[in-house]
Amino acid sequence: MSDFLKIEGLKAQIDADGTPKEILKGLDLTIPKGEVHAIMGPNGSGKSTLSYVLAGREDYEVTGGSAHFKGQDLLELEPEERAALGVFLAFQSPVELPGVNNANFLRTAVNAVRKARGEEELDAVSFLKLAREETSRLSMSGEMLKRAVNVGFSGGEKKRNEVLQMRLLKPSLAILDETDSGLDIDALRIVAEGVNSLRGPDFSSLVITHHQRLLEYIVPDRVHVMAHGRIIHSGGPEVATLLEKQGYKQFLEAAA
Amino acid sequence: MPAVSETREAVEKLARSNYEWGFETNVEMDLAPKGLNEDIVRLISARKKEPQWMLDWRLKAFRAWQDMSEPDWAKIRHPPIDYQDAHYFAQPKKKSGPKSLDEVDPELLRTYEKLGIPLHEQEMLVGVEGAGQKTPVAVDAVFDSVSVATTFRKTLAEAGVIFCPISEAIIEHPELVKKYLGTVVPVADNFFSALNSAVFTDGSFVYVPKGVRCPMELSTYFRINARNTGQFERTLIIAEDQATVSYLEGCTAPQRDENQLHAAVVELVAMEDAFIKYSTVQNWYPGDENGKGGIYNFVTKRGICKGDRARISWTQVETGSAITWKYPSCILAGKGSVGEFYSVAVTNGHQQADTGTKMIHLAPDTRSTIVAKTISAGQSDSTYRGLVRMQPKARNGRNFTQCDSLLIGDQCGAHTVPYIESRNMSVRIEHEATTSKISEDQLFYCRSRGFSEEEAVGLIVNGFCREVLKELPMEFAVEAQKLLQISLEGSVG
Amino acid sequence: MSENSAAAWQALTGRAGERAALLGAGGLPTRRVEAWHYTPLQSLNGIAWQEAPALDAATVKRRVEGLNLPEHDGLLVFANGRFCKELSHLPDCMDVQEYGDGSAVQPLLAGRFSAGLNAALRQPGARLHVPAGTDAGLIVMVSLTEGDGVSTHLHHSVTLDEGAQLTLLDVQLGTGQYLTNPQVDVHCADKAHLSHITQQAESHEAARLAIVGARVGERGNYDSFTLNQGGVLARQEVVTQLSGPFSNTNVNAIQLVDGARLNDLSSMIHHASPDCTSRQTVRSVLSENGQGVFQGKILVDRIAQKTDGYQMNQALLLSEKAQMNSKPELEIYADDVKCSHGATVGALDEDQLFYLRSRGVQEEQARDMLVQAFLLETVELVEHESLRDYLLKALPGHV
Secondary structure (H helix, E strand, O other): OEEEEEEEEEEEEEOOEEEEEEEEEEEEEEEEEOOOOEOOOOOOHHHHHHHHHHHOOOOOOEEEEEEEEOEHHHHHHOOHHHHHEEEEEEEEOOOOOEEEEEEHHHHHHHHHHHHOOOOOOHHHHHHHHHHHHHHHOOOOOOOOHHOOEEOOHHHHHHHHHHHHHHHHHHOOOOEEEEOOOOOOHHHHHHHHHHHHHHHHHHHHEEEEEOHHHHHHHHHOOOEEEOOHHHHHHEEEOOHHHHHHHHHHHHHHHHHH | HHHHHHHHHHHHHHOOOOOOOOOOOOOOEEOEOOOOHHHHHHHHHOOOOOOOOHHHHHHHHHHEEEEEEEOOOOOOOOOOOOOOEEOOOOOOOOOOOOOOOHHHHHHHHHHHHHHHOOOOHHHOOOOOOOOOOOOOEEEEEEOOOOOEOOOOOOHHHOOOEEEEEEEHHHHOHHHHHHHOOOOOOOOOHHHHHHHHHHOOOOOEEEEEEOEEEOEEEEEEEEEEEOOOOEEOEEEEEEOOOOOOEEEEEEEEEOOOOOOOEEOEEEEEEOOOOEEEEEEEEEOOOOOOOOOOOOOEEEEEEEEEEEEOOOOOEEEEEOOOOOEEOOOOEEEEEEOEEEEEEEEEEEEOOEEEEEEEEEEOOOOOOOOEEEEEEEEEEOOOOEEEEEEEEEEOOOOEEEEEEEEEEEEEOOOOOOEEEEEEOOOOOEEEEEEEEEEEEEEEHHHHHHHHOOOHOOOOHHHHHHHHHHHHHHOOOHHHHHHHHHHHHHHHHHHHO | OOOOOHHHHHHHHOOOOHHHHHHOOOOOOOOOOOOHHOOOOOOOOOOEEEEEOOOOOOHHHHHHHHHOOOOEEEEEEEEEEEHHHHHHOOOOEEEOOOOOOOOOOHHHOOHHHHHHHHHHHHHEEEEEEEEEOOOOEEEEEEEEEEEEOOOEEEEEEEEEOOOOOOEEEEEEEOOOOOEOOOOOEEEOOOOEEEEEEEEEEOOOOOOOEEEEEEEOOOOOOEEEEEOOOOOEEEEEEEEEEOOOOOOEEEEEEEEEEOOOOEEEEEEEEEEEOOOOOOEEEEEEEEOOOEEEEEEEEEEEEEOOOOEEEEEEEEEEEOOOOEEEEEEEEEEEOOOOOEEEEEEEOOOOOOHHHHHHHHHOOOOOHHHHHHHHHHHHHHOOOOOHHHHHHHHHHOOOOOO
């Protein structure tokens, strides 16, 4: 099982006002166990679509190819089954859930996942203790647990809340969809530390980003360049530096 | 609130003296006797040299009308209308229908020039200077009951577009008229549509064939001139698959003491991927400062998006009439079809307006947008009344509605009555409405930057209506803004 | 057309007491009457409505005990339209008087069908009076109806003198195919504050035409919350008149409609004085073949300058066959006002659902969480904490 996540020839489309629009056009990507990979690409290259397809968003129709995780056909699973299997998507813009208490939400999610993984569910007291530890680790105020999920949170608070969820759910594959957008340096560090703290032989991550900045804090094992719904180039961390300096042009030309 | 009381004084002083279109034209008229009965219906049909089927249709409508009563649900009040005390046919005296502009009574042409509607084709070329391009507009002018001149017919015919008086279409294109007339607004749809079906005298007919983009804006100007006449025009617009047309309608009438009845019917049919844009600037005489006179405007306007992805867009700027009763509607029968309604209604003096729209979603993926702006001043009353209905088959139907009302002075009323009906879980309907007055802060801000109070109010009201005004074709937007400004002089600032 | 056409009115008032004939006379408002367009009453025609017989005390006692009522300062029990003295008690500061007088319709409710029906067939209910400056705490009123083809028409009045305070929990429940037609007349004098919580948990076969008329004096407050969850055809009508300046009213509600039932919340908030505020949040959850109706009017008189009125109506449709009809309405005659309303109708938000599921929550549970959250925000508008908890327990899935 060295191929932890294996995506082959993945094609996906979205319905744009009645006409299907293909966004992923035969994407190949393999992430071995324990590695952190980054995907960089210009706007509209299909990066967010990839993260949504992997997490199981129904708006996207998979029209070809496959995606396996831990040997299982990921595309066959419901979103919650993927979460139980260890897939975690940190959303680019986390949705607000008015009226849903954050602590209650987190406990429900943690216990649903624990139950599915055959682990014992946490009672209210031990969950709260755990949640308090994690919030202070992320420099979040305990007040955030009492509020409705993401409602009235600043951009930074939302991202921290995503990292909090990630730490609590202990995924084996974390997909970060432009988690760095709109973050100041301090928040960026906290997010990066959150990911780095989980790094280990059983944890892989796919970091989707626009800028090289985040990759200074989460140093990837591999960097992939994505354009027009495909991976057009793969290399080591140096690719990110190269991109920052020279832009996407040369990669796009080489691929053309 | 000194600023507002000043405004109010200005309102009272200026009252309704500002109706620039209140002149009367001296043209010899051919009038049918007063009253309404089967003989009058027959007379109208005979004068129009109509075929038998048309007369039968009218008589059917007339009989239905006799069994109907005026609707009573709108928030309007008026003394009972004596339907027997009006002329149902008035025609400028001329040998026969004009064949060309040269035959049109020069007095009439001068009337239209006063109204700012240059009928001569060369004058029509005075378009908007936009990108250095001149936009021609084809005009059909309806004077009292009769269409007097239609311009640019040749250019349009070359593109395959039929644009002519409906009386002519009944004779020249009976197959089209028969196929569509009364299919969107059935004869007995309501009291006023039945009346119109019985006695309509003219109006415009537009047919845009498959795949044709109408090369210019089409426009009709309606003018009531004769005393004690009702005007009952009938408009029918058909856009075949992938056809596009933009149609403009303007209305004026002279100042008179008596109320005059106007009961028009407009039907729009949009086939697959067709787009019909229908814009109205309604400036009928609203009555004097004491609420005497003015037009009773009872209008039925409805369009059907028959084909998939068809789109119908209504835009109206309603500043005139003593009473406005009008609900331009869309039946969204084609999959993915789109209905839009953009409205500005300004009432002042003793005007009453009860206007809005109906969006009937029948098919999946249909979308509708409603933006209604209501401005009430003086002792007027204005109501937005709108229906959004999502039928069981309208899966993924969407509606967004925004209604905003502005009150100026404490003697007027502004009301919002939306009806929201959903029989389908996959829909999303959003409705928002607000009522407020012109903010003192905004007024003060503008005045401290050198605007007079009138200008400031005009500026703010124009801003308030911006979302609607931007939907008007350029040629009309200029006129509408001017009209709002004039209404504002007398009504809001 | 006015709500009570002359004929219907004649049928009602002229034949008071002849219950069966009265309700079967065809004088009930039809769809053509604007106020009843979405809630037609034809299904009530032709039923030989009888006066409800007395229930045995032990049964009533058992039912009341089964309610797990919150801790309270007074309890009033009515069973099949009759006052159960032995089960009721009130704090010393309050008095209950029997209703002796006739069948006049409160002017505030004139022309409203439910009030007309109550006036015609009126049964004496509670007459609560809180003296000036007194806080009477929480009083619970339970109205139980049992039987088929029977109807009750209780008439209650609640009067708060200057500066008085009261929280009233009005619980209505029953079994069978009955009709209830209760009316509550409320008068809040200056600075008085009434919190009125109605828990409508009638039998799922019952019809209900309930009406409340509240007049609020200067700086007074009438704060109303309705949990509409029973009845096959049930309207809760709330008419509030802000008759003194700086007064306030809230007319909030939750409607939970399943089966083939219809629940209706109709309200009129009348700003008759300047400087008053009103707030309204109505949320409906419709499942199966359930139908929800909301009709809410804010009326602002010419003298009611500086009015601040806000109304929000939201409906969640959970099944293909569920329906919602809303008619929020503003009728405004004063210029210096701030009034707005909003309405939304739709299914659960797919983004929210996906977010929950991507965090491992099962779809079913995720849906429940979102529905509960939708309701919770409205229950939180109830000021009284123990009542909030009580209401939350009454919601499906115990939020």
